[in-house]
Amino acid sequence: RKEVEQDPGPFNVPEGATVAFNCTYSNSASQSFFWYRQDCRKEPKLLMSVYSSGNEDGRFTAQLNRASQYISLLIRDSKLSDSATYLCVVEEGGSQGNLIFGKGTKLSVKP
């Protein structure tokens, strides 16, 4: 079983749509969770950390379900500039910050 699994997409949505990405992870000892955004041929950039209580940053909402080992990212009112690959990232349990990345979900927002 892969450690972090995501639907690779692509998700093709119109501007203004709401889109949700899901991710599951296998290591129950993991303590830190993140969503990163990666544009084509660029480095990953931190989008947001994910907290047990759920957290929101503008149009982006992240949620964590530890019991189900499930993480989600919701993007509301999507913009053309949201087009990118979204990487679900989990800190390796028992490590010193080593991150385990999913393969990413590709989002394409169309006018």
Add this chain to the structure above:
Amino acid sequence: DTGVSQNPRHKITKRGQNVTFRCDPISEHNRLYWYRQTLGQGPEFLTYFQNEAQLEKSRLLSDRFSAERPKGSFSTLEIQRTEQGDSAMYLCASSPRNEQFFGPGTRLTVL
């Protein structure tokens, strides 16, 4: 620019040659990580430094790979006797605690 920097940005080499990459982290970050990313995959952890100490190494890091961070500031990653399978983007990240900030990467092509 006070972000993570990496040099060179691109490297083309012939099979069997040695290559060395450099990473300059954000100055106040004591943690430094190396990752490798191939097309269609998320980054994969290679190794981790806290200050000058190399604390973790992935099984991906074969004997041909060596990394150093001699003064706890910049780091180098050397690959000896390169193979075509080493072709990838090599990413460096630095971190003050949990969140990691990535450099632009060095894209290695082994002919």
